[in-house]
Amino acid sequence: MSGVTSGITGGPLIDFDRVSQIYAARDGSPVWALSDVSLRVEAGEFVCLIGPSGCGKSTLIHLLAGFLKPTSGAVRFRGRPLDGPGPDRGVVFQEYALFAWMTARQNVEFGLRMQRVSAPVRRRRALEALDRVGLRHAADRYPHELSGGMRQRVAVARALVVEPEVVLMDEPFAAVDAMTRNTLQEDLLRLWRETGVSVLFVTHNIDEAVFLAQRVVVMGVGPGVIREDLAVDLPYPRDRGSAEFGREYARIAAALARGSRGAEQSDGERRAA
Amino acid sequence: MTATTDDAAGTGLSTPRRPAADARSDSAAFAEEFRRAHRRGLRRAAWLRALLNVAGILLFLAVWEAVPRLGTWVNPVLLPPPSAVFDSFVPMLLSGEIAANILASLRRAALGFAIATATGVTAGLLTARIGLLHHVSEPILHGFRSVPSIALVPLSVLWFGIGEGSKVALVAWGSFFPIWITTFIGVRDVPAAYLRSAACLGAGRLATLLLVVLPAALPMILAGLRQGIAVSLILLVAAELSGAREGVAYMMSTGHQMFRVDIMLIGLVLLGTFGFIADRLFVALIRRLFPWYTTAS
Numbered sequence: 001m002s003g004v005t006s007g008i009t010g011g012p013l014i015d016f017d018r019v020s021q022i023y024a025a026r027d028g029s030p031v032w033a034l035s036d037v038s039l040r041v042e043a044g045e046f047v048c049l050i051g052p053s054g055c056g057k058s059t060l061i062h063l064l065a066g067f068l069k070p071t072s073g074a075v076r077f078r079g080r081p082l083d084g085p086g087p088d089r090g091v092v093f094q095e096y097a098l099f100a101w102m103t104a105r106q107n108v109e110f111g112l113r114m115q116r117v118s119a120p121v122r123r124r125r126a127l128e129a130l131d132r133v134g135l136r137h138a139a140d141r142y143p144h145e146l147s148g149g150m151r152q153r154v155a156v157a158r159a160l161v162v163e164p165e166v167v168l169m170d171e172p173f174a175a176v177d178a179m180t181r182n183t184l185q186e187d188l189l190r191l192w193r194e195t196g197v198s199v200l201f202v203t204h205n206i207d208e209a210v211f212l213a214q215r216v217v218v219m220g221v222g223p224g225v226i227r228e229d230l231a232v233d234l235p236y237p238r239d240r241g242s243a244e245f246g247r248e249y250a251r252i253a254a255a256l257a258r259g260s261r262g263a264e265q266s267d268g269e270r271r272a273a
Numbered sequence: 274m275t276a277t278t279d280d281a282a283g284t285g286l287s288t289p290r291r292p293a294a295d296a297r298s299d300s301a302a303f304a305e306e307f308r309r310a311h312r313r314g315l316r317r318a319a320w321l322r323a324l325l326n327v328a329g330i331l332l333f334l335a336v337w338e339a340v341p342r343l344g345t346w347v348n349p350v351l352l353p354p355p356s357a358v359f360d361s362f363v364p365m366l367l368s369g370e371i372a373a374n375i376l377a378s379l380r381r382a383a384l385g386f387a388i389a390t391a392t393g394v395t396a397g398l399l400t401a402r403i404g405l406l407h408h409v410s411e412p413i414l415h416g417f418r419s420v421p422s423i424a425l426v427p428l429s430v431l432w433f434g435i436g437e438g439s440k441v442a443l444v445a446w447g448s449f450f451p452i453w454i455t456t457f458i459g460v461r462d463v464p465a466a467y468l469r470s471a472a473c474l475g476a477g478r479l480a481t482l483l484l485v486v487l488p489a490a491l492p493m494i495l496a497g498l499r500q501g502i503a504v505s506l507i508l509l510v511a512a513e514l515s516g517a518r519e520g521v522a523y524m525m526s527t528g529h530q531m532f533r534v535d536i537m538l539i540g541l542v543l544l545g546t547f548g549f550i551a552d553r554l555f556v557a558l559i560r561r562l563f564p565w566y567t568t569a570s
Contacts, residue, residue, distance in 0.1 A: 067469055085472035097466040101488040101565050110484070111474035142565045162474060 019073035032223030048213035056224025090159030111162035149180035220259035227259035385444025397456025422447035447508040448501035459493025
């Protein structure tokens with residue numbers, strides 16, 4: 001585990017404290033992306049956010065990354081309120097985020113370059129990072145010469161090479177085929193255990209959440225809220241075919257179903273009102 | 274199988290036999306043979322294309338040569354055949370007149386285009402990245418852009434004189450706008466994921482601008498530059514026709530005054546060649562400098 005001392009205060013690494021996020025719809029009416037959401041994540045945890053589209057799970061990621069400021073409430077990282085994006089919080093996007101004009105190695109080197117690491121050290125560390133995702137041989141290829149799965153590996157290497165304390169992943173494997181996705185998930189778990197980094201992982205895939213996460217946070221729509229916060233107490237590596245895996249899967253599926261039923265009810269109430 | 278019946282794409286290559294027995298050692302030989310045949314096919318196709326290109330030019334010249342001779346309905350003084358044009362071209366080339374005129378035009382175009390590139394890219398970057406600047410400059414820039422650049426020829430002569438200044442200024446003015454507008458669009462539309470990735474990796478404003486925004490906008494900027502090359506040629510001609518002491522279009526206007534259509538046609542061919550080569554060179558340069566450009570999304 002890397003020295004993930006969770007701040008001076010000894011509190012959680014990540015603290016969403018009664019966060020609401022409102023934006024204007026096209027007609028100017030307010031839309032609640034998040035409503036009074038509180039969530040704490042400890043250093044080294046692997047947490048999956050799951051929920052239907054529009055439940056604000058990506059908004060949570062964007063808040064923590066520093067792309068957005070909360071309308072109300074506070075987002076704290078290591079006990080301090082956030083001020084914009086920074087290299088202590090790595091982000092892996094769904095796709096098309098690798099710089100097209102840089103080779104895989106140059107992409108991975110980018111963060112180190114910003115830290116003014118000398119060229120030879122940068123190169124060595126980038127190649128090591130690519131090696132960890134099994135892509136040392138593709139170091140000099142451009143993104144358009146890589147498959148979708150390889151690109152996401154490079155994106156993971158690029159986020160991890162600057163040694164962030166948390167990696168935020170916004171449906172990173174949604175655009176790759178199912179076989180590749182399984183391999184990517186196994187690689188991610190290995191990297192997580194090797195580095196001790198915290199992971200906040202957005203998905204809409206129950207199987208992915210059960211396979212990866214220690215905690216699954218189930219979110220619901222209308223407005224974006226956290227419905228349930230479930231611990232997945234299965235040892236790694238997890239076996240998709242096992243009975244326990246199936247039970248956890250069913251538990252989360254049920255929580256999601258309860259969540260969407262609740263949304264329909266509250267929707268109906270609002271319409272009735 | 275003879276080479277002439279072989280088709281251009283190389284699909285009709287004589288497929289080597291593949292006995293099932295030692296398929297392993299044979300497959301390498303097969304792959305090598307296939308590769309060679311494929312390359313041969315590609316080469317042949319390229320040759321054929323070049324041959325057809327040349328045939329097209331020759332056909333055009335033949336028709337042109339024939340038309341003034343065929344009947345009395347075309348006055349050979351107004352449309353001299355290519356042979357006559359060539360006859361007057363050779364002494365002009367040998368005396369150095371052609372080269373001097375080309376050089377003069379090239380210098381003006383290059384200088385004006387360089388100024389337009391520097392100012393256009395800078396203006397595009399600034400207006401796209403700084404909202405205040407964008408809104409302040411928008412009406413003026415778009416207003417000027419709507420004025421056909423050729424309309425500024427007389428004014429430019431008054432302001433910058435009949436010398437080099439007015440020509441360079443006109444070329445710069447005309448090619449500034451396409452370069453500015455495409456740079457603006459390219460920078461404005463840089464995908465958010467690029468900017469966010471850069472911010473998460475600790476990039477400051479300057480690093481983001483130089484290492485992310487500029488390269489991401491480069492395809493658009495290059496499109497603008499290419500358009501700028503075409504526009505600068507138009508303005509070069511307009512400027513030289515309005516009064517000059519040397520240059521390809523100046524040469525044409527003296528041809529006009531002396532009623533020498535052959536000299537005017539030489540100028541036309543030179544200008545066409547000029548534009549064509551500039552465009553090809555530009556494309557080749559892009560391919561070489563930015564290998565990711567052609568296929569990047």
